[in-house]
Amino acid sequence: MQPTIRPAEQFDVRRGNLSVALRRLREAGPRSRARLAEETGLTKATVSVLVADLVQRGLLREVGPPENRGSGRPAVDYELHDRVYGIGAEVSVDYLSVTVLDLRGEVRARKRVGYDVPRAEREATLDALSQLVRETTSEVPGRPAGLTLAAPGNVNPGTGRVDYAPLIGWYDAPVAAPLADRLVDQLGDAALRVEVENDVKLAAIAEHALGAAAGTADLAYLSGEMGVGAGVIAAGRLVRGTRGHAGEIGHLPLNPAPAPCACGRTGCWETMVGLGALLSLAADPDDPVHDPQRDLEERLAVIVQRARAGDRRTLSTLEQVATGLGLGASVLINMMNPAVLVLGGYFAVLGDYLLDGVRREIADRVVAADADGCRVELSRLGFDAAALGGAYAALDRVFTDPTVVPI
Amino acid sequence: MQPTIRPAEQFDVRRGNLSVALRRLREAGPRSRARLAEETGLTKATVSVLVADLVQRGLLREVGPPENRGSGRPAVDYELHDRVYGIGAEVSVDYLSVTVLDLRGEVRARKRVGYDVPRAEREATLDALSQLVRETTSEVPGRPAGLTLAAPGNVNPGTGRVDYAPLIGWYDAPVAAPLADRLVDQLGDAALRVEVENDVKLAAIAEHALGAAAGTADLAYLSGEMGVGAGVIAAGRLVRGTRGHAGEIGHLPLNPAPAPCACGRTGCWETMVGLGALLSLAADPDDPVHDPQRDLEERLAVIVQRARAGDRRTLSTLEQVATGLGLGASVLINMMNPAVLVLGGYFAVLGDYLLDGVRREIADRVVAADADGCRVELSRLGFDAAALGGAYAALDRVFTDPTVVPI
Numbered sequence: 001m002q003p004t005i006r007p008a009e010q011f012d013v014r015r016g017n018l019s020v021a022l023r024r025l026r027e028a029g030p031r032s033r034a035r036l037a038e039e040t041g042l043t044k045a046t047v048s049v050l051v052a053d054l055v056q057r058g059l060l061r062e063v064g065p066p067e068n069r070g071s072g073r074p075a076v077d078y079e080l081h082d083r084v085y086g087i088g089a090e091v092s093v094d095y096l097s098v099t100v101l102d103l104r105g106e107v108r109a110r111k112r113v114g115y116d117v118p119r120a121e122r123e124a125t126l127d128a129l130s131q132l133v134r135e136t137t138s139e140v141p142g143r144p145a146g147l148t149l150a151a152p153g154n155v156n157p158g159t160g161r162v163d164y165a166p167l168i169g170w171y172d173a174p175v176a177a178p179l180a181d182r183l184v185d186q187l188g189d190a191a192l193r194v195e196v197e198n199d200v201k202l203a204a205i206a207e208h209a210l211g212a213a214a215g216t217a218d219l220a221y222l223s224g225e226m227g228v229g230a231g232v233i234a235a236g237r238l239v240r241g242t243r244g245h246a247g248e249i250g251h252l253p254l255n256p257a258p259a260p261c262a263c264g265r266t267g268c269w270e271t272m273v274g275l276g277a278l279l280s281l282a283a284d285p286d287d288p289v290h291d292p293q294r295d296l297e298e299r300l301a302v303i304v305q306r307a308r309a310g311d312r313r314t315l316s317t318l319e320q321v322a323t324g325l326g327l328g329a330s331v332l333i334n335m336m337n338p339a340v341l342v343l344g345g346y347f348a349v350l351g352d353y354l355l356d357g358v359r360r361e362i363a364d365r366v367v368a369a370d371a372d373g374c375r376v377e378l379s380r381l382g383f384d385a386a387a388l389g390g391a392y393a394a395l396d397r398v399f400t401d402p403t404v405v406p407i
Numbered sequence: 408m409q410p411t412i413r414p415a416e417q418f419d420v421r422r423g424n425l426s427v428a429l430r431r432l433r434e435a436g437p438r439s440r441a442r443l444a445e446e447t448g449l450t451k452a453t454v455s456v457l458v459a460d461l462v463q464r465g466l467l468r469e470v471g472p473p474e475n476r477g478s479g480r481p482a483v484d485y486e487l488h489d490r491v492y493g494i495g496a497e498v499s500v501d502y503l504s505v506t507v508l509d510l511r512g513e514v515r516a517r518k519r520v521g522y523d524v525p526r527a528e529r530e531a532t533l534d535a536l537s538q539l540v541r542e543t544t545s546e547v548p549g550r551p552a553g554l555t556l557a558a559p560g561n562v563n564p565g566t567g568r569v570d571y572a573p574l575i576g577w578y579d580a581p582v583a584a585p586l587a588d589r590l591v592d593q594l595g596d597a598a599l600r601v602e603v604e605n606d607v608k609l610a611a612i613a614e615h616a617l618g619a620a621a622g623t624a625d626l627a628y629l630s631g632e633m634g635v636g637a638g639v640i641a642a643g644r645l646v647r648g649t650r651g652h653a654g655e656i657g658h659l660p661l662n663p664a665p666a667p668c669a670c671g672r673t674g675c676w677e678t679m680v681g682l683g684a685l686l687s688l689a690a691d692p693d694d695p696v697h698d699p700q701r702d703l704e705e706r707l708a709v710i711v712q713r714a715r716a717g718d719r720r721t722l723s724t725l726e727q728v729a730t731g732l733g734l735g736a737s738v739l740i741n742m743m744n745p746a747v748l749v750l751g752g753y754f755a756v757l758g759d760y761l762l763d764g765v766r767r768e769i770a771d772r773v774v775a776a777d778a779d780g781c782r783v784e785l786s787r788l789g790f791d792a793a794a795l796g797g798a799y800a801a802l803d804r805v806f807t808d809p810t811v812v813p814i
Contacts, residue, residue: 013448041420154775164775218649230742234646234653241641241744242625243780248741251774253661253734263774327660334655335637335742337648367658367670368561368571373650 017042018402021050030063030079051078056407058084080104083142088390089129090150091117093167093226096129098136099384101391111136117168130182145398145405146193148390149179155198156244167226193397200247201238202389203344204231209392212380213340220338224347226275232336254327272324275346281317300349307353318353325354326361333366333374344379351378424449425809428457437470437486458485463814465491487511490549495797496536497557498524500574500633503536505543506791508798518543524575537589552805552812553600555797556586559634562605563651574633600804607654608645609796610751611638616799619787620747627745631754633682639743661734679731682753688724707756714760725760732761733768740773740781751786758785
């Protein structure tokens with residue numbers, strides 16, 4: 001059993017009970033007040049008050065028509081309303097994207113546009129992103145519960161700032177407040193709930209909530225893009241660290257060769273398995289796979305084609321990257337002991353050519369036998385995982401405290 | 408805010424409220440029922456029932472004489488009872504130890520005996536340990552709430568087994584049940600609550616609960632003995648991993664030199680900073696500091712003496728170990744982003760000669776500026792930290808669910 005070593009907080013019982021009722025409906029589906037009372041240990045009278053409150057906030061609605069379950073009055077079932085949604089937005093290196101997820105966990109809208117973030121002014125990027133949020137949500141009936149922005153780099157959710165994101169050139173940059181200002185007319189009081197979080201952490205949340213290994217209490221996620229990062233869920237909770245910077249795995253000194261890294265150090269793990277390392281190994285500088293103007297998924301498709309055709313340089317590159325990936329993955333597994341390791345970003349796209357090598361390396365390097373029971377899986381959420389996780393996190397603030405949505 | 412992405416569990420409201428009341432008294436000290444009601448949001452009637460229940464279980468008692476606070480009836484204050492205690496026991500490589508901690512967090516008794524665990528039969532070790540538990544608790548009035556055994560290696564608390572502990576030669580060994588069997592007459596129904604946990608994780612719990620940086624929500628602990636391990640508290644909770652094996656940092660491939668490790672690999676971090684590595688660097692094989700018959704603290708005192716006297720070989724060894732320690736510490740900081748890193752075991756004993764080098768290396772290697780705000784501190788709990796953490800964990804099972812102590 002996990003000892004609760006966190007000091008208890010003084011808590012608002014009613015708020016807690018609203019959350020219990022709402023989450024029960026998320027997990028278990030539509031049900032009557034009587035059944036909710038049974039399952040939560042709350043009295044029927046309390047549950048009636050809670051359900052009425054949640055209906056007034058627009059978070060629940062009656063399921064109609066009621067089934068007649070016995071000889072008495074038919075029991076009315078309640079379900080989560082689909083008219084409340086969370087917004088996830090992502091600033092990546094070369095695109096902006098927005099995903100809208102409703103309270104029931106259905107994706108209602110999704111948009112992505114190419115955008116050269118490192119070359120644009122940050123203010124212009126936030127303008128473009130706000131515009132994309134407007135366009136995407138305009139198709140979705142209902143009202144927003146909040147927005148979470150995913151950014152690539154060190155993010156401090158407590159301050160709403162991006163601390164250090166060299167890939168897009170944002171340093172110590174206020175982000176949550178300026179974005180909320182731009183969207184206040186659109187989001188209403190939900191603008192108070194604009195937050196910013198690291199993209200890999202949000203992708204890990206998406207995997208934990210909605211991915212192939214959803215519900216796994218101890219889950220690690222490794223994202224391969226230009227940078228490499230880890231997101232860890234331990235006992236069902238995202239590991240953030242004191243400033244929100246946990247998971248900085250890309251610059252661990254794991255490369256036996258002193259390859260120079262963009263961070264100024266040498267031998268960082270990113271120099272073995274980052275997208276730049278893969279492309280340099282796989283193709284000469286004038287090869288079209290290096291062209292940053294082309295969509296990344298297209299460029300990766302070229303690599304896959306070459307691998308399928310048996311191209312030796314491509315296959316040897318993938319083998320080398322797989323070994324490097326297994327090396328870092330084993331560090332993550334030794335440190336965190338996850339039940340599942342999900343590979344995302346380009347690792348997932350090229351996964352069929354990487355998995356064997358990764359698993360071999362892990363079997364060698366993880367101290368406990370049998371890779372300590374860790375399964376390695378490929379993400380199926382694609383490059384939109386971070387925005388999806390952002391939308392989920394925005395909704396989760398409602399599930400944690402339903403009173404953030406006013407009556 | 409930490410999103411609660413763990414699915415809600417159906418819970419027993421009364422049990423939860425008993426826990427809230429008991430923990431409030433732990434954190435805030437003696438207080439009246441009225442004040443408890445105010446602070447917890449529970450009704451006065453509920454608090455009266457809860458307090459009466461906790462008194463019947465022997466967990467609370469009235470503080471006398473009551474203060475007269477106003478013109479009406481004097482309010483009676485309640486406080487945690489000192490007649491309930493948790494037991495922490497430790498099996499180390501060369502000693503057994505037991506610590507008894509009462510519900511208020513006071514150490515009531517502590518014993519340690521030298522014991523050659525690797526050479527003894529496991530059954531004999533458990534016999535000796537049970538005997539030590541009897542002797543230690545015989546001095547303490549009151550009754551036990553439970554016992555946690557600390558063991559050096561991979562432990563699975565879920566199964567009560569030590570999975571892999573090469574330092575003491577225990578592999579896939581049932582431990583919790585055989586120890587409970589030996590102590591059932593002594594512990595009564597608390598024998599049901601004999602658990603086993605990794606020693607470094609328990610030491611981390613002790614640091615988080617009772618050490619110099621107590622209460623720090625994000626805390627990492629590095630223990631240096633023959634093996635090296637990490638214990639991590641993230642957002643106030645111990646990180647265990649799916650099989651309880653998280654924190655296996657000793658065998659990360661961090662040594663640029665391919666030094667052979669006891670695990671069969673080469674270049675493990677332990678080969679740079681384990682006690683064996685330190686001693687080999689510091690002294691020739693026939694030097695008395697290598698003598699396993701001598702108490703470790705004595706041998707370390709010799710090293711400290713030599714360092715004080717300016718012995719060049721000793722000082723250069725300490726510098727080298729400090730650099731290696733900083734290397735691994737930076738991995739831990741990049742991955743977990745703790746607010747405090749506590750160095751324990753021999754790292755604490757030699758800490759005055761290690762800290763500068765460790766901090767320098769961390770400043771270089773941690774990606775975020777200023778070591779990401781991580782303070783490095785030396786443990787003051789000594790080699791008994793694991794047993795102390797075990798006693799705390801045993802009590803924590805009571806604070807989490809007070810009904811485990813029968814009326």
